[in-house]
Amino acid sequence: MAGIILAPEEKTIVGTRKGRPNHSAEFRRQLAVAACEPGVSVSKLAREHGINANMLFKWRRRYQAERQAETTRLIPVTVVSDVPNDIGPAALAEAAVMKPGAPAGTIEVRIGRAVVRVDGVVDAEALRTVLESLRS
Known part of the structure; x- marks a missing residue:
């Protein structure tokens, strides 16, 4: 040394x-x-x-x-503005059913009027970073 x-x-x-x-x-x-x-x-x-x-x-x-x-690295996020104002039980049930032709590995998180959508193969570390940033 x-x-x-x-x-x-x-x-x-x-x-x-x-x-x-x-x-x-x-x-x-x-x-x-x-x-x-x-x-x-x-x-x-x-x-x-x-x-x-x-x-x-x-x-x-x-x-x-x-x-x-x-x-610490950040990942790009797209904000979708065409979210309905009120999300009722019917909208939640529709979101829970996977639509044919939708890409495998889609993750969608709705918090109020904000929507976070991740399509395709998801890197676990990147997803953890996104979810931790939502906490703050």
Whole structure:
């Protein structure tokens, strides 16, 4: 493992709190990246750079959360506006019966006047993303 060596002036920023250094964002990011590498001892890495291991664990969690947020992807959605105003039992029964000639794998979710329709082969992860976005 190649250790991260930073010049002392790059490591800390003089802060307003007595006895507690404020480390630069770049320094925190570099250590968090190093702590994410396989086989790295976070405690040893923290000791080598003179910081508390719990602080490095916190920086690593924050870095991983930021990376996860960057990889979240959205899928295209089409809003259908020709939905009837009131959906009664007859309309629900008609929607429950699969019409001949309809493509296999059609999923339709109605919430109020909004309709989400997925046709064809459905990727489970993409469907999970759509349904989770409806919750919020």
